[in-house]
Amino acid sequence: MIAHYGFTATLTARPGAGGRLVDLLLTGLSEGNPGTSAHCVVYLVSRSASDPDVVHVTEGWTSEEDHHRVFAGEAAQAIVARIGGLLAKEPEGTDYVPVGGKAAF
Template sequence: MIINHGFHATMTAKPGKGDELVEFLLKAPSLSNEDCVVFLVGRSAANRDIVYVTEGWVTQEAHGEFFATAEAQALVAALQPLLAGESEYVDEVPIGGKAAV
């Protein structure tokens, strides 16, 4: 599948909430959305409260349609209490590689 839209997000959890943030993200509904073809969660080795998410979507429209749903809006609202501030987003379109967990 071709990826035409994506981003890399850096999220900082409230102190001590990094594990909870990772667990929350790994249950995100995007993981089961067929238009989301890359959803990787990682974290900083130096600061376990810094979490990274890389997403790749078939189109920007598919991403927008998903995040307009009530399910996605509920996810965003439930995510906020875990975060220490605003997440940082960088434009990134995943091209390929390997992920083994």
């Protein structure tokens, strides 16, 4: 599948909580969670090289509508609800339209 909608988010965890935030975000790849949806074609969690409490998430979806529909579901909302307690400030993000590239992990 091809990603036609995507976004990046930067999340800043409370001091020392970066590892827990990464672990929580990676549960999004567990069976039944958003990252396993056929509509999610990219789900990348990264940490800042200079600050382990800064975490970046990059997602690519078949469409914006598919993204919103999946994230309105119970599994995604459960993860989102738990993220808030780990954050030092509001996440920063932007949406985009993918035009090409490569992903291999």
